[in-house]
Amino acid sequence: QVQLVESGGGVVQPGGSLRLCCAASGFTFSSYHMHWVRQAPGKGLEWVAFIRYDGSNKYYADSVKGRFTISRDNSKNTLYLQMNSLRPEDTAVYYCANLISMIVYWGQGTLVTVSS
Amino acid sequence: DIQMTQSPSSLSASVGDRVTITCRASQSISSNLNWYQQKQGKAPKLLIYAASSLQSGVPSRFGGSGSGTDFTLTVSSLQPEDFATYYCQQSHTTPWTFGQGTKVEIK
Numbered sequence: 670q671v672q673l674v675e676s677g678g679g680v681v682q683p684g685g686s687l688r689l690c691c692a693a694s695g696f697t698f699s700s701y702h703m704h705w706v707r708q709a710p711g712k713g714l715e716w717v718a719f720i721r722y723d724g725s726n727k728y729y730a731d732s733v734k735g736r737f738t739i740s741r742d743n744s745k746n747t748l749y750l751q752m753n754s755l756r757p758e759d760t761a762v763y764y765c766a767n768l769i770s771m772i773v774y775w776g777q778g779t780l781v782t783v784s785s
Numbered sequence: 786d787i788q789m790t791q792s793p794s795s796l797s798a799s800v801g802d803r804v805t806i807t808c809r810a811s812q813s814i815s816s817n818l819n820w821y822q823q824k825q826g827k828a829p830k831l832l833i834y835a836a837s838s839l840q841s842g843v844p845s846r847f848g849g850s851g852s853g854t855d856f857t858l859t860v861s862s863l864q865p866e867d868f869a870t871y872y873c874q875q876s877h878t879t880p881w882t883f884g885q886g887t888k889v890e891i892k
Contacts, residue, residue, distance in 0.1 A: 704879075704881060706881070713872065713883055713884075713885055713886050714829065714872060714874070714883040715883070716879075716880045716881040716882065716883070719879045719880070728879055728880065730880065762828075764828060764829075768876050771817075771834055771835045771838070771876075772831065772834050772840070773819055773831060773834065773874070773876055775828050775829060775831075776828070777828050778828050
């Protein structure tokens with residue numbers, strides 16, 4: 670079955686960096702586009718970034734453009750989110766997700782806390 | 786970006802009640818609409834995909850309808866475990882966008 674497992678979250682100071690990973694299994698990773706979505710404490714869901722199946726196109730929310738970079742390694746079945754210049758408002762649970770045959774699959778999320 | 790407007794933002798209901806939540810898209814999204822249930826501290830759980838298809842393992846008291854711009858989630862008989870926050874989401878185009886959420890509370 671489709672499984673997405675995020676890791677890499679933690680506590681970081683404002684201005685710092687963090688790299689999130691999403692390990693995928695149960696499907697042909699190299700054939701599917703991938704997304705990152707986040708949820709700040711007590712808030713709704715916010716789409717963050719998208720990458721095509723082959724890495725050829727990437728899109729970002731305006732709130733993270735120029736600071737976050739989405740990438741993937743199809744040989745390792747792994748999705749990444751490099752987060753630089755982190756701000757307190759980036760504090761959230763970050764989920765990786767994808768769409769397969771009209772069903773959206775989500776990981777369990779990893780918590781990023783930006784605080785001094 | 787496609788805007789998703791969900792209503793109401795909260796509601797109070799009793800066990801056994803029929804509950805309806807609506808979601809409106811700012812432009813047509815065909816049937817590319819999903820409904821989620823989320824409980825505190827947990828990842829969103831997919832209930833309905835493609836507007837009206839019940840995800841495997843989800844009780845049949847949950848139902849979805851609509852196409853184009855107007856969609857509805859119905860819980861036919863609310864159970865104690867259904868008190869949670871519900872979100873709609875369009876997967877028609879990137880960026881994915883979400884409704885603001887509906888918190889279903891016990892009356």
